[in-house]
Amino acid sequence: MANLEVEIVAADHAVWSGAAKMVKARTSDGEIGILPGHSPLLAILAEGELAIEPLDGARIAVTVDGGFFSVDSDRVVIVADNAQLHDGTGAANAGAR
């Protein structure tokens, strides 16, 4: 099965990028899960957490406070105003801004 190519960018730096099996995000309408092969989508992110399941390793949680994301041909670009990354160990790294 194909993988998702995920890229998370904040205003002045790239937060995370890599391959993933699934991305779960919260839009202004509700939660949405994106699997490989999703149709192209451009949606507004709501404040809150989004989860990424990378190909290997633990699930990654990212706290964002607004932004948008686009999906096209298995490429997910998450554009956040401010993103805080929590990796599997629970330690917050790669500070926002």
Place this chain on the structure above:
Amino acid sequence: MGAQIRVYRQKISSTTSMRKIFKAMELIATSRIGKARARVAASLPYANAITRAVSAVASQSEIDHPLTTEPEQIRRAAVVIVASDRGLAGSYSASVLKQSEQLSELLAVEGKEVKYFLVGRKAQAYFEFRNRSYERVWTGGTDAPEFSTAQEIGAVVLEAFGTDFEKGGVDEIHIVSTRFQSMVVQVPQVVRLLPLEVVEETATSEADLLPLYEFEPETEQVLDALLPRYIESRIFAALLQAAASELAARQRAMKSAGDNATELIKKYTRLRNTARQAEITQELSEIVAGADALNAS
């Protein structure tokens, strides 16, 4: 004669201490440019993602959004001028201000009123010295701009843009800043921020074709959220480029100031030596002449 030597000595020592300052400022600017350029590079993914999304929305739906529609009549324009906080950067601020003067003239010829928004103390000083009014000024940190400043500027200009002309609103927004082309070339430029000129991407190959996006929730709401961010990212990019340009201009200015100081020191040292030599020669000839006079008597 002795007085002349003393004057030269004073000049040499003051030029030497000034050269130290120039050298230090050059080194500081040099060390900061790398960081400023890295920040420009780091902001690119965000800017690219937003630009791509905006052109995707623009290319497939007939956008009729207040931010993208050209008003029938443009009566008042806002100009954001990005200059520096501190001087000693050669012609950096001066060339930005010159560029904005040209823009103001052009707008005046077109019969538009101009409102100014300033960034940097040098721009503020320029306006205050000439007793010209401006709407708002942001100072501090022009050499290391924060994203929050860009957000603030974005919010202020968008608010002015959203206000009716009768209530003091503006119909278009320009930004005058400096584009960092390379370490030696920085070009002052004018960009019209609003109304947006969405550049339609021309697809060169199959892969470049923008996909048909679905929008969530609605196209209009997506645009509402997207366009202010696009503006912010454009302003932030302009601020970062300006910061890199400012540092590069300062580095160059300080380098040539240091070189000039070295030249001056060389010149004064020669003059001092000549003066000292002349003094010795004169003293000698006076002694010889005195001895001769004594012998003759």
